[in-house]
Amino acid sequence: MLQLLAVAAFVLASSSAVFLAVLVGRRVSLASREVERAELRARLIPVALELVDGEGVPSGKLSRREEEALADALGELSKLVRGDARARIAGFFAGSASLRHQLAALSSRRSWKRATAASRLGDMGSPTARPALRDALRDPERDVRAAAARSLGLVGDAESAGEIVEQLADGRLPRGLAAHALLQIGPAALPRLRELTGHPDEHVRAVVLKLLGHAGDSSDAARAEQALVDPAAGVRAAAAEALGRIGTAASARRLRVALGDRIGFVAAAAAEALGQLVDREAGPALAALARGGGYDVARAAAQALGRIDPDGLRRTAALDGAGPHLSEAADLLALDA
Amino acid sequence: MSDGERLPLVLAADDDPLILELVQFRLERSGYRVITATNGDDALRLAREHRPDLAVLDVMMLGLNGYEVTRSLRADEETRDIPVILLTARVQEADVSQGFDAGADDYLTKPFSPQELRARVQAILGRR
Numbered sequence: 001m002l003q004l005l006a007v008a009a010f011v012l013a014s015s016s017a018v019f020l021a022v023l024v025g026r027r028v029s030l031a032s033r034e035v036e037r038a039e040l041r042a043r044l045i046p047v048a049l050e051l052v053d054g055e056g057v058p059s060g061k062l063s064r065r066e067e068e069a070l071a072d073a074l075g076e077l078s079k080l081v082r083g084d085a086r087a088r089i090a091g092f093f094a095g096s097a098s099l100r101h102q103l104a105a106l107s108s109r110r111s112w113k114r115a116t117a118a119s120r121l122g123d124m125g126s127p128t129a130r131p132a133l134r135d136a137l138r139d140p141e142r143d144v145r146a147a148a149a150r151s152l153g154l155v156g157d158a159e160s161a162g163e164i165v166e167q168l169a170d171g172r173l174p175r176g177l178a179a180h181a182l183l184q185i186g187p188a189a190l191p192r193l194r195e196l197t198g199h200p201d202e203h204v205r206a207v208v209l210k211l212l213g214h215a216g217d218s219s220d221a222a223r224a225e226q227a228l229v230d231p232a233a234g235v236r237a238a239a240a241e242a243l244g245r246i247g248t249a250a251s252a253r254r255l256r257v258a259l260g261d262r263i264g265f266v267a268a269a270a271a272e273a274l275g276q277l278v279d280r281e282a283g284p285a286l287a288a289l290a291r292g293g294g295y296d297v298a299r300a301a302a303q304a305l306g307r308i309d310p311d312g313l314r315r316t317a318a319l320d321g322a323g324p325h326l327s328e329a330a331d332l333l334a335l336d337a
Numbered sequence: 338m339s340d341g342e343r344l345p346l347v348l349a350a351d352d353d354p355l356i357l358e359l360v361q362f363r364l365e366r367s368g369y370r371v372i373t374a375t376n377g378d379d380a381l382r383l384a385r386e387h388r389p390d391l392a393v394l395d396v397m398m399l400g401l402n403g404y405e406v407t408r409s410l411r412a413d414e415e416t417r418d419i420p421v422i423l424l425t426a427r428v429q430e431a432d433v434s435q436g437f438d439a440g441a442d443d444y445l446t447k448p449f450s451p452q453e454l455r456a457r458v459q460a461i462l463g464r465r
Contacts, residue, residue: 046362049358049359049362052359053362053363053366053451076355077359079448080353080355080359080447080448081448081449081451082448082449082450083450083452083453084452085450085451085452
């Protein structure tokens with residue numbers, strides 16, 4: 001019995017020692033790989049900087065590891081630069097082994113590998129990756145879709161704008177990330193966004209109107225004005241918000257009508273937009289709402305009045321029965337002064 | 338005085354080392370001497386010590402931010418004339434006007450074009 005216990009103890013001790021040795025070996029190997037990686041990076045950053053600066057491609061044949069380190073350095077730099085510098089990075093990666101490797105990784109069974117590849121392809125900025133990234137935008141994993149959307153924004157892929165908007169509207173993509181991608185695509189996305197103002201899903205219509213408010217111009221005002229009578233309140237509010245940025249004199253007339261919307265947040269958005277447009281004709285209606293409207297509407301109306309006619313607001317706020325919202329708006333004006 | 342000492346001196350401050358390398362690389366290639374800082378406090382200290390001909394400051398830095406460093410430079414008789422270019426990821430109109438209110442001469446939004454940075458630096462130093 002004692003002998004058996006001794007053998008068991010020996011086996012246990014030996015296997016622990018082997019396990020420990022494997023762990024230490026692995027740790028040492030990872031650390032040395034990390035050191036090698038840091039050295040390579042330090043050596044290749046100047047090469048990457050020269051390449052970004054347009055001083056030619058690296059001379060001599062790079063090893064596979066050097067190529068990977070250079071690709072990583074350029075990927076990091078691509079997030080920091082735009083214009084010619086970014087075009088040069090895309091040019092370097094076009095047809096490269098790194099690009100092919102990342103495209104292949106988009107089909108990996110592991111979702112983190114697909115997400116990493118989708119993200120790196122955006123950093124590489126190569127237009128040839130667009131079709132594969134559009135496919136990745138329909139990946140079952142949210143992280144992969146998000147990485148693909150970010151990258152499609154970086155490469156300015158207008159064709160994916162519709163899909164990004166739909167996924168933004170139904171929550172399949174993080175809102176901030178999707179909106180940023182669409183804004184990065186910029187004017188090229190506008191034709192598709194304009195088409196989507198007639199989308200059957202009210203959430204898509206609302207998102208599109210908000211984006212047109214940021215990326216569109218006064219030629220989009222008529223679309224937003226029409227949306228002020230949309231059956232969905234969220235769409236009407238988004239239209240008012242957009243008109244605050246891109247509206248014209250004609251838009252102000254429609255927004256004055258929207259002050260009477262039966263839904264409070266729509267009327268509040270209209271009031272805010274009239275303030276942004278500095279529509280003096282809206283003054284009396286805003287003053288009336290600021291005194292007697294619901295909380296959000298009255299607050300928005302009072303603050304809009306402050307933008308349109310600061311002196312008038314101060315006078316009105318000083319009158320008896322002006323109410324809390326006019327007083328608050330006047331206090332805010334005093335703070336800003 | 339050596340040739341190197343006659344070259345205009347630019348102070349670059351950003352908490353991202355890669356941005357600093359990029360700015361330093363581009364400006365040195367364009368014939369400037371560059372000193373760098375990775376936070377706002379060091380940037381202010383270096384500006385007082387070296388009196389650079391121009392400062393390129395990131396807005397969002399550890400310690401003092403770019404606006405605060407600019408305000409401090411403007412408040413000091415010795416450093417008030419140093420032109421400042423703010424490098425910012427913030428592109429809202431209010432952020433830009435906050436930069437000018439603090440006393441900045443120009444701003445560039447990230448991601449930025451290194452050539453554009455060089456052109457802006459050259460334009461400001463050329464005016465002096």
